[in-house]
Amino acid sequence: MANFDERSGIIPSITDWGQWWQTIEEVFVEITLPNGTSVKEIKCTIKPKHIKVEVKSKVIIEGTLFSVIHAEDSIWTFEDKKFLRICLVKGVATAKNCWRSLLMDSYVVDPFTFDQMEKKLTLQRFQLENPGLDFSGATLDGNYHGGGPELPS
Secondary structure, eight states, rough: OOHHHHHHOOOOOESEEEEEOOSSSEEEEEEEETTOOGGGGGGEESSSSSSHHHHTTEEEEEEEEOOOOEEEEEEEEETTTTTTEEEEEEEEOOOTTOOSSSSSSSSSSOOOHHHHHHHHHHHHHHHHTTTSSSTTTTTOOSOOGGGSSSOOO
């Protein structure tokens, strides 16, 4: 599935601290860190329904996640001395589970971006269901909201 994401790109939601985006299975958070940040100055707590990120004793993100995640499978990394990247594994991994926001009350995606995220997740669903085809450059019109149409088995 990584090839699908590499070929089709991401649909990010831009925030004051960086950006976040999603696939069917995961939510990615990328925080731009202040110059001179060391890994010892980062505290990231990931729980099934909650996340808290502190950098240099300042809370960057804290709250209830939009949906439940598998905290034990989620990870964070400190990259290039300028990014904190977090990968949250969704508890419900379907195209229907397109997050409208990162937290229940914060970082809500604007309507246009959410529409693009839904299209992307629906195309990813089609890719998973049809591994021999390439949907990375496809476009969608019609019924793609909520994961797209239910197709007969």
